[in-house]
Amino acid sequence: MTPVTTDAVPRTAGGAIARQRRRTALLSAAATALLVVLTAIGLGTGEVSIPPVDALRGLLGLGDPGNVMLVQELRAPRVLSAVVAGAGLGVAGAILQRVARNPLASPDVVGVTGGASLGATAVIASGASASLISPAALGGGLLAAGLLGLLAWRGGFTVSRLVLVGLAVQSGLAAAVNLLIVRFPAELASSALQWTTGSVYGRTWTEVQAGGGIILTGLVLALICHRRIAVLDLGDDSAGALGLPPGTARPQLLLLAVVLASVAAALTGPVGFVALAVPHIVRFLAGPPTTGTLALTALTGAVLLLGADLVVLHVLPVHGLPVGVVTATLGAPWLLVLMLRQMKPNAGSATR
Numbered sequence: 510m511t512p513v514t515t516d517a518v519p520r521t522a523g524g525a526i527a528r529q530r531r532r533t534a535l536l537s538a539a540a541t542a543l544l545v546v547l548t549a550i551g552l553g554t555g556e557v558s559i560p561p562v563d564a565l566r567g568l569l570g571l572g573d574p575g576n577v578m579l580v581q582e583l584r585a586p587r588v589l590s591a592v593v594a595g596a597g598l599g600v601a602g603a604i605l606q607r608v609a610r611n612p613l614a615s616p617d618v619v620g621v622t623g624g625a626s627l628g629a630t631a632v633i634a635s636g637a638s639a640s641l642i643s644p645a646a647l648g649g650g651l652l653a654a655g656l657l658g659l660l661a662w663r664g665g666f667t668v669s670r671l672v673l674v675g676l677a678v679q680s681g682l683a684a685a686v687n688l689l690i691v692r693f694p695a696e697l698a699s700s701a702l703q704w705t706t707g708s709v710y711g712r713t714w715t716e717v718q719a720g721g722g723i724i725l726t727g728l729v730l731a732l733i734c735h736r737r738i739a740v741l742d743l744g745d746d747s748a749g750a751l752g753l754p755p756g757t758a759r760p761q762l763l764l765l766a767v768v769l770a771s772v773a774a775a776l777t778g779p780v781g782f783v784a785l786a787v788p789h790i791v792r793f794l795a796g797p798p799t800t801g802t803l804a805l806t807a808l809t810g811a812v813l814l815l816g817a818d819l820v821v822l823h824v825l826p827v828h829g830l831p832v833g834v835v836t837a838t839l840g841a842p843w844l845l846v847l848m849l850r851q852m853k854p855n856a857g858s859a860t861r
Contacts, residue, residue, distance in 0.1 A: 533801040536794055540808035544592070547815045551588040552580050554823055589721065590712040590776045591815040591832070595783060597724040597773035599810020600731050602784030603791075603803060604766040607738050608759055609671050615785035616650075616770035619675030622781070623682030624653025625774035626705050630686050633701040634693035642704075643716055643775040650771025653678060658760065707780035707833025709818055720776040727769045728807055735800045738762060742798075780833045782840020783814055789843075 546561075553564035559576050566572040567580035598616070605614045616622045628649025632641045660674045686705060690698045737758050740748045745755040770784060787810045795802045817835040825835075 529796045529799070530801060533795045533799065533805055537801070537805050537808060540805060540812055544808060544812050544815070547812065547819060548588055548592070551591075551815060551819055551822075552584050554819075555584065586712040586714055586717050587709050587818070588815065589717050590709045591818045592811040593717070593721040593724045594709070594773040594777040594780070595810040595812070595814030596728060596807035597769040597810070598780065598784040598814070599787035599791075599806045600728055600803065601766040601769035601773070602786075602810075603788040603798070603806045604731060604738065604762055604769075605784070606788050607798065608741060608762045608766070610742075611672055612789065613785070614672060614675075615782075616766070616774070617779070617781050617785060618672065618679060620653045620657050620678030620682055621650045621767050621770045622774050622779035623679040623686070624649040624651070624656075625771050626686050626779045627682050627689075628652075629704055629775070629778070630689050630701045633704055634689045634697050636694075636697055640715075643720065646775035647771045650767060650774060653682060654764070654767040654771075658763075703831060704778045706831040707778040707836065708831035709777050710831075712776065716776060720772050723772045724769060727765060727772070730765055731769075732800055732803060734762060734765070735803055739798070777814070778831070778833060780814065781837045782843065783810055783836055786840055786843045787813060 545565075548568075549561035549565050552568055553559040553561050557579060559567065559580065563572050563576055564580055564584075567576040568585055570577055570581070601621075602615045605616065605619065606612055609619075625646040626649070628645035628647070629642045631649075632638075632645040657671070657675055657678050660678070686701075690701050690705075693701070737753060740751055740753045741755060741758060741762070743751075748755050748758070774780075787806055791802055791806045791809055792798065795805055814832065814836070817839075818832045820835050821830050821832050
């Protein structure tokens with residue numbers, strides 16, 4: 510009986526891993542197909558409708574010259590901004606939640622998007638060139654992360670301190686943004702206020718190429734570094750025993766998440782709840798985190814943000830709403846559910 514018993518556990522574990530890989534592959538294929546469909550809809554719908562196939566061909570520079578111009582110059586930057594920013598936010602949230610070992614951690618919570626908002630709002634409200642908005646948002650996000658790191662690591666890192674300090678930083682930055690909006694001229698303040706709710710309107714190819722390049726590089730690095738994240742999941746003592754110093758690896762991974770979230774915010778503004786919700790959705794559908802589920806997280810984030818933007822453009826009766834309104838409307842109940850789950854007696858054991 511002993512040989513049967515000893516072989517049963519590996520065989521069962523191997524079967525579970527194989528099933529999860531198949532499920533992740535199927536979900537990734539479905540998310541990719543849905544993303545292609547949403548992209549075709551986004552490129553083809555508007556005041557001038559273009560058939561989906563022709564819209565995709567126009568993105569590649571093929572077909573009718575009028576369609577090519579309409580798709581490439583007017584619609585593609587908005588669609589692609591939503592795709593790359595959604596992917597970046599999803600992966601940034603997944604990294605933050607796992608490294609901080611807190612399911613409520615996200616760029617919205619720890620101050621990163623608040624810093625990006627402050628940088629961009631300062632540029633808009635001062636009337637400076639619009640080309641400075643994205644660099645200012647990126648710089649603001651990095652500065653907020655630096656402040657968070659300085660305060661959270663003082664006296665030794667703890668997960669609870671990171672989240673609590675992040676909430677304080679986010680609140681302070683939000684107050685600074687409101688002060689800028691109130692103090693500057695009404696017409697500039699209105700533009701700044703719209704940006705702070707999150708929007709992909711008016712994006713240019715220059716912004717998409719710069720931001721998209723950084724985000725794609727960050728996504729590749731995240732996939733490469735997934736083994737480090739998995740080792741940190743075991744706890745600091747186990748990670749150190751396996752040769753991965755947590756004091757070095759954790760700040761590096763947090764910096765990667767901050768860059769992804771800051772560049773995404775530079776493209777779309779501080780779109781809320783995407784980074785928080787997407788990792789939980791993927792975990793619910795695909796199971797425990799793996800390299801494959803991290804790639805699925807990027808696809809899901811892209812689908813969610815692009816889908817929300819299409820709802821703003823073509824479903825809601827009020828025109829001109831920022832995409833952040835939709836994500837916040839969907840995300841607020843989700844956050845409430847997560848908080849209620851965390852209050853259950855045994856909820857904390859699942860996140861350690």
